[in-house]
Amino acid sequence: MAFGKNADVSGENGAGGRGAKGAPPEQLALIRESVRRAKEPRAKPRTWRGAALAEHLPVARVLVDKGVLHLDRYFDYAVPAELDADAQPGVRVRVRFGAGRHRVREGRREGGGLIDGFIVERRAESDYAGPLAALAQVVSPEPVLGPELLGLARAVADRYAGSLADVLQLAVPPRNARAERQPSPPPLPPPAAPGPGSWARYEHGPAFLEALASGGAPRAVWHALPGPRWSEELARAVAATLASGRGALVVVPDGRTAARVDTALTALLGEGRHVLLTADAGPEKRYRQWLAVRRGSVRAVVGTRAAMFAPVSDLGLVAIWDDGDDSHSEPHAPQPHAREVLLLRAAQDRCGFLLGGWSCTVEAAQLVESGWARPLAAGREQVRAAAPLVRTVGDQELARDEAARAARLPSLAWQVAREGLRHGPVLVQVPRRGYVPRLACAQCRAPARCRHCAGPLEAREGADGTLRCGWCGREEEAWHCPECGAFRLRAQVVGARRTAEELGRAFPAVPVRTSGREHVLDTVPGTPALVVSTPGAEPVAEGGYAAALLLDGWAMLGRPDLRAGEDALRRWIAAAALVRPQTAGGTVVVVAEPTLRPVQALVRWDPVGHAVRELAERAELGFPPVSRMASVAGAPEAVAEFLRSAGLPPEAEVLGPVPLPVTPAGRPRRTGAPPPGERWERALVRVPPGRGAALAAALKAAQAARTVRGGEAVRVRIDPPDIG
Incomplete structure (x- = not known):
């Protein structure tokens, strides 16, 4: 049995072998023939340089760890008798490879460097007619590459025009010998099916859990209600899947989110029924947990992006939270997206699928519109009861409002912040970290640029009134706007640290905390405080925030990108979902043009309607995901x-x-x-x-x-x- 369909029929490596049939003719025509094929069928190899070969299935088909596309195929190697027991499909091996470094003697290739690879199949004969090189070493007898994972990796490589070796670099973690020597615990029996809990707030929530618990494969796009109960609801979906005797996989954007789901699962099911796969665990612990999943000891996985390939046995549910987050897109070749990988797994394993989030991406709306998935949402009464009050103020008022000069806050935002601080913490979302990344004319808002190289002017941190070019480094002492002649500057986008300083002066008796890339807070107390955060780094407040201020909204909406409106709405809703409900006094102020579609969707708390309209427009223009x-x-x-x-x-x-x-x-x-x-x-x-x-x-x-x-x-x- 051969895997993959992009194999070549010509051999040019040290193995002298060839892969399975089906390579594109364009590729075959351009790869240089380096081995002459014998006219007569070759007998089954029994010796290699005098060494005995395996008696049963003496040929190993190997995927070599070379990410170049023209070598994206399998190669045949002879299996020495001493490696027969360990050289099983799925194990790591080392083989000689490298046509440019080989010498040909008596029809055999010699030399070549040793590289890593995986055995994907043992065969009785090779369909390559020449002599085969032998496996050099079995790195470990642990079978880490099963047929399901190999099939998934091939599907991902084909979808993203990448090589199978590159995908397996993402899918199989590096080996740790100490972790391999430790036995995995025995699997626990399936737990009892959980009750609906807070899933009762959704129209079809209890039915979704029942379908999972009974062994079904429901597919849903889940529009979660604001508030902290989403992690408990996700844990109940995993528990219902485990109750059916199957496995579950949950992929979240970051370690903080994974820790919340981990806590909810532990509280619901206890210890030992799931593992947490994140980079924070370290290589040994992560590999040990991955092996527990591969060996079938644990059947539930929660993790960040790399967990999308976790080899869960008898998969019954794949779930992803907040699929619009940039962290779900893999930066390494072939750069797959976790949502698309989980969609491939749902089709390959015929399992349930759950895409959840407070907001809604265009891709999620397309899944519902096509009929592939069903919506899982609450009624408007439930939404209004759970969401905070959202108020808007035009960004133009920021330049005219005298009350804004103390801390860049218009009067409405100032009043909401002052009132909110009487009852608890107030969240302030700033689009950028740092100090003052960009400056503009205070009158016409033309960007402030260097007269020498047209680079962006920046305010030097700690220096009053001194400007410096961000490209050439020259200082600008007497700037004036070339468009309108004005001499005053204002921050186009003020970073989190500068905002914290300004708010600290405006509210001198209130503690100010910052959360950003250098230092991300996980939680903050429910006592009055100003919490200044960049998007995605908002900490969870005990009891929820009393209010939230979403500053510089136009900066996120004004990006020259197809997803600017969708991303801005997603980031706003993620911050607003941490605020107390309107019935408890929770209020959100967004500083952006009130008539814009994303702002109106936030006011109505209607991310689904916004995504549906975006999808219709993209269909007219022929933009993804329609094309x-x-x-x-x-x-x-x-x-x-x-x-x-x-x-x-x-x-x-x-x-x-x-x-x-x-x-x-x-x-x-x-x-x-x-x-x-x-x-x-x-x-x-x-x-x-x-x-x-x-x-x-x-x-x-x-x-x-x-x-x-x-x-x-x-x-x-x-x-x-x-x-x-």
Whole structure:
């Protein structure tokens, strides 16, 4: 039995073998023939350089750990008799590989470097006609790559035009010998099915749990009510799945969120029924927990992005929380998204699927509209009872309101903060961390730029009135606006630390806490305090926040990106969901233009309606997720040549290419940005629904062919998150 369909029939590595059939003809035509095939069928190998080979199934089909696309296939190796017992499918091995470093003697390849790999199959014969190299070493007899995980990894590689080896780098954690030697605990019997609990607040909530507990595979998009009970509800869905004798997998965006679900599961089921897979656990503990899942000792997993590949036995439910969070998108090749991987698992294992969150992405709305999943939501009465009061104030008032000068707060926000501090903590969400990243004219709001290089001017921290260019470093002493001639500046986006300083002066008797990238708070007491946080770093307050101020809303809405409105609404709702209900006095003030669609969706607490309208607009324009899209980035000549030779599907439409912003020397390089000083272009390729697989296959074949020819590299990404 062979896995995968992109294998080649030519062999050019140290094994002298070939992979399974079915490689694209474009790839076969461009890979150099390095081995002559014998005309007569080869007899089953029994010796290799005088050493005895395994009597039963003496050929091992190996996936070598080489991420290059033109070697994305399997290779056959002979199994020495001394390795026969340990060389089983799924184990890690080391093999000789590297055509450029081999010497040919008497028809055999010798030399070559040792690289890691996995045995995917043992066979009686090889369909390669030449002599086979032997396995060099079995690294560990622990079978870590089962057929289910291998099939999933192949499906992910094909969908994202990547290599199987790259996907397995993400799916299988590094080996830890000490963890392998420790036995895993015996599995516990299934628990009793839980009661509906707070799922009774949702129209079809109890029925969803009953379907899971009875062995069904319901698929739902869950619009969670604001408040802290979502983690308990997610734990009940996992418990209902375990009660049916099956396994469950939950993927969340960060470690803090995983810890909340972990606490809820422990409180509901006790210790030993689930594991927590996060990077904070350390390599040994994480691998030990992963092995417990692989061995079937534990059947429930909660974890961050890497847990999407966890090898849960007899999977009954896959769940993802807050799928719009950037953390769910893997930065390493082939850059899969956790939501899409779980969708593949739901189809492959025919298990239940639950996509939950306070907000709603366009992809979630599409799952419901297509009929693949059903909505799981509460009635409007329940929403109004659980949500805080949301009030708006136009950002233009911030520049005119005299009361705003003490702390950049319009009068309404000032009053809400002062009233909220009488009853508990007040959350202040700021779009950026740090001090004052960008400045603009206080009168016309034109960006303040350097006269020498047009770079952004920044206020030097700790220096009064001194400006400095963020690109060339020159200081600006007498700035004036070239658009209107004004001399006053205002912060375009003020960071969390600067906001904390200003609020501290405005409310001198109130403690001010900050939560951001350098120091993220998990919880804060329910006593009066100002909590200044960047989006995604908001701590949970005991008893909920009395109020929340969402500042500089226009900065998030004004990003030149297709998802700007969706992301802004998601971040606002995530902060507002931590505020007490309106019946308990909870109030949220958002500083943004009240007539904008995301602001109105927040006021009505209607993220689903916003996502449905966004989906309809994207369908008219042919944008994802209605269409499938890929980006091709690189030097202008390389991008043009790649697109000419790619053999794209006839329905494919190429948008661009357009130049990408140049990364200034010394500045941090964003993911997907060109190297400092280099000029890159990016083209977008889109195809209609149902042609995404053909697009991915064409791009993968073209990239493999380009690698063989030694052409200048281009960067290909399927479903780019930023197509602004």
